[in-house]
Every structure is written in C-alpha cells, then in structure tokens.
Amino acid sequence: xxxxxxxxxxxxxxxxxxxxxxxxxxxxxxxxxxxxxxxxxxxxxxxxxxxxxxxxxxxxxxxxxxxxxxxxxxxxxxxxxxxxxxxxxxxxxxxxxxxxxxxxxxxxxxxxxxxxxxxxxxxxxxxxxxxxxxxxxxxxxxxxxxxxxxxxxxxxxxxxxxxxxxxxxxxxxxxxxxxxxxxxxxxxxxxxxxxxxxxxxxxxxxxxxxxxxxxxxxxxxxxxxxxx
Amino acid sequence: xxxxxxxxxxxxxxxxxxxxxxxxxxxxxxxxxxxxxxxxxxxxxxxxxxxxxxxxxxxxxxxxxxxxxxxxxxxxxxxxxxxx
Numbered sequence: 613x614x615x616x617x618x619x620x621x622x623x624x625x626x627x628x629x630x631x632x633x634x635x636x637x638x639x640x641x642x643x644x645x646x647x648x649x650x651x652x653x654x655x656x657x658x659x660x661x662x663x664x665x666x667x668x669x670x671x672x673x674x675x676x677x678x679x680x681x682x683x684x685x686x687x688x689x690x691x692x693x694x695x696x697x698x699x700x701x702x703x704x705x706x707x708x709x710x711x712x713x714x715x716x717x718x719x720x721x722x723x724x725x726x727x728x729x730x731x732x733x734x735x736x737x738x739x740x741x742x743x744x745x746x747x748x749x750x751x752x753x754x755x756x757x758x759x760x761x762x763x764x765x766x767x768x769x770x771x772x773x774x775x776x777x778x779x780x781x782x783x784x785x786x787x788x789x790x791x792x793x794x795x796x797x798x799x800x801x802x803x804x805x806x807x808x809x810x811x812x813x814x815x816x817x818x819x820x821x822x823x824x825x826x827x828x829x830x831x832x833x834x835x836x837x838x839x840x
Numbered sequence: 841x842x843x844x845x846x847x848x849x850x851x852x853x854x855x856x857x858x859x860x861x862x863x864x865x866x867x868x869x870x871x872x873x874x875x876x877x878x879x880x881x882x883x884x885x886x887x888x889x890x891x892x893x894x895x896x897x898x899x900x901x902x903x904x905x906x907x908x909x910x911x912x913x914x915x916x917x918x919x920x921x922x923x924x
Contacts, residue, residue, distance in 0.1 A: 713910040720857050
C-alpha cells in the first residue's frame with residue numbers, strides 16, 4: 613500500500629509519519645508537497661501534524677486552499693483512506709471534510725503528554741485491528757485540540773457511530789463528549805488530535821498507534837484481493 | 841480605495857477560554873464590575889475599486905477564509921482609505 617505524506621509549509625510531524633509507515637509498518641510512503649496537483653497514484657493520504665502556514669489566522673485555515681487539498685477531496689470522494697492527525701485534523705475540519713472545529717484548549721495550555729484513549733468504534737478502516745472499548749496509550753501535543761460542534765452535528769456523529777476515539781479518564785483540552793477523533797459519514801476520513809505515529813515503537817514509549825496503520829493496510833489488502 | 845475593518849469574535853454559544861482568563865485577571869486586580877470578556881481578531885483590508893460590490897466581496901472572503909463560521913461571527917465597517 614502506497615501512502616502520500618502531505619507536507620505543508622510548517623508541517624513538522626511529517627518525518628514521524630513517514631518513519632511510522634516506512635520503517636515500522638513496512639509499507640511505501642512518499643512526501644508530497646502541498647502544491648501537488650495529482651494524488652491518483654496513492655492508496656492512502658496522510659495529513660501530518662505541525663503548524664501549516666504558521667497557523668496564522670486559524671489552525672489549518674490557510675492550508676485548506678493549497679492545491680493539494682482539491683486532490684485530497686477527490687481521494688476522499690473516491691473512498692480512499694484520508695487520515696489527519698493534529699494539525700491534519702484541523703485542516704480537514706477547515707476544509708469541510710469533517711464536521712465541527714477545533715478551539716483553544718480549555719485551560720489555555722499547550723498539552724504534551726501520553727493520554728489514554730478508548731476505541732469507541734472498531735468497525736472502521738482505521739480501527740479494525742483494535743477491540744471495541746480497548747484502551748490505548750497515545751501521545752498528544754497540541755494547544756488547540758478542543759473539539760466543538762453544534763448539538764445537531766453531535767447528535768448525527770453519535771447516530772452514525774462517527775466518534776472513533778474518546779479520552780478515557782482525563783480530557784486534556786475540554787473537547788465536547790471527550791471526543792479525540794471522528795470519521796466522516798462514509799467512514800474513510802479520520803481526524804484525531806492524538807499522535808498514533810508517535811506510538812509505533814517500544815523505544816519511543818509504546819506501540820499502541822501501530823494498529824491504526826495496520827488497520828488501513830488490512831482493509832486495503834482485503835478490498836484489493838476481493839476485486840482481483 | 842476603501843479601508844475595510846473586520847472584527848472576528850467567537851460565537852456567543854462558544855466558550856472563550858482566553859476571554860475567561862483575562863476576566864479572571866481583571867477580577868484579581870479588583871475590577872469586579874467586569875461581567876464578561878470576549879477576545880477576538882481585528883483585520884484591516886485596503887481594497888482597490890472593483891467591479892463587484894464591496895459588501896459581496898467582503899462577505900465572500902469572510903465566509904471562505906477569514907472566519908470559521910462554525911465557531912466565529914464577524915462584522916465590518918467600511919471607510920474611505922486615506923492615501924499616503
């Protein structure tokens with residue numbers, strides 16, 4: 613499976629993402645610059661964390677108009693997995709690929725530590741290698757991860773099982789309903805504030821993030837074998 | 841040439857943690873009469889004459905990029921720009 617790791621001016625988790633795919637998962641990955649106009653050669657699209665365009669104006673706001681984002685929309689429409697982590701999540705909400713928005717953390721602090729997440733829905737292409745209700749350790753590092761949406765959106769997120777990860781025992785940023793990650797209605801676009809790409813090796817504190825990437829590969833292999 | 845002054849604030853329904861922190865500081869200083877603080881953004885645009893109506897242009901820019909209408913409201917004033 614071949615992944616595109618998108619690189620915006622100011623991305624800084626692109627190397628971690630590339631390392632996770634290439635070295636720990638053993639799949640193909642390429643860095644793809646933000647003004648690229650073709651993503652058709654990739655099977656999965658990864659939007660890494662960082663501070664795209666310096667987060668001037670709002671987190672992720674300027675990145676939504678990069679050339680590559682119309683390609684990301686095409687990939688999402690085609691049903692390819694699109695994963696946005698941290699700033700990538702912010703970009704996906706700004707671009708309208710995921711509902712809601714990310715606000716400043718409730719306590720105004722930049723939080724950087726490992727948190728416990730509960731897998732709320734393992735019936736997605738990103739979580740099929742986890743068990744439902746499984747609690748995993750994944751690092752966070754963000755100042756604006758307070759997920760918010762209106763009551764109507766929240767009701768539809770719940771009704772469609774779009775809440776994929778929640779913070780287990782402490783909610784670091786004040787997000788509504790302890791939400792840490794959501795998928796779109798179709799289930800092929802995931803946005804999450806925690807960093808699974810930083811939890812792929814014992815040396816860096818744990819491997820609980822690896823199953824997320826394995827899930828994507830598993831789903832991709834199964835769908836490609838059945839169509840062959 | 842016109843000068844457009846745009847004020848962006850968090851919607852009333854959205855908690856403003858920055859505003860709350862500043863209100864806490866003001867209360868600590870003894871300004872107990874402060875009932876609420878909201879913090880927003882101020883943008884100033886210099887706009888050349890255009891064929892499109894200015895209101896239409898400003899609204900479009902505000903809703904596409906300058907604000908996130910999920911969490912923010914905006915208002916704006918238009919002035920004649922003073923040429924330097």
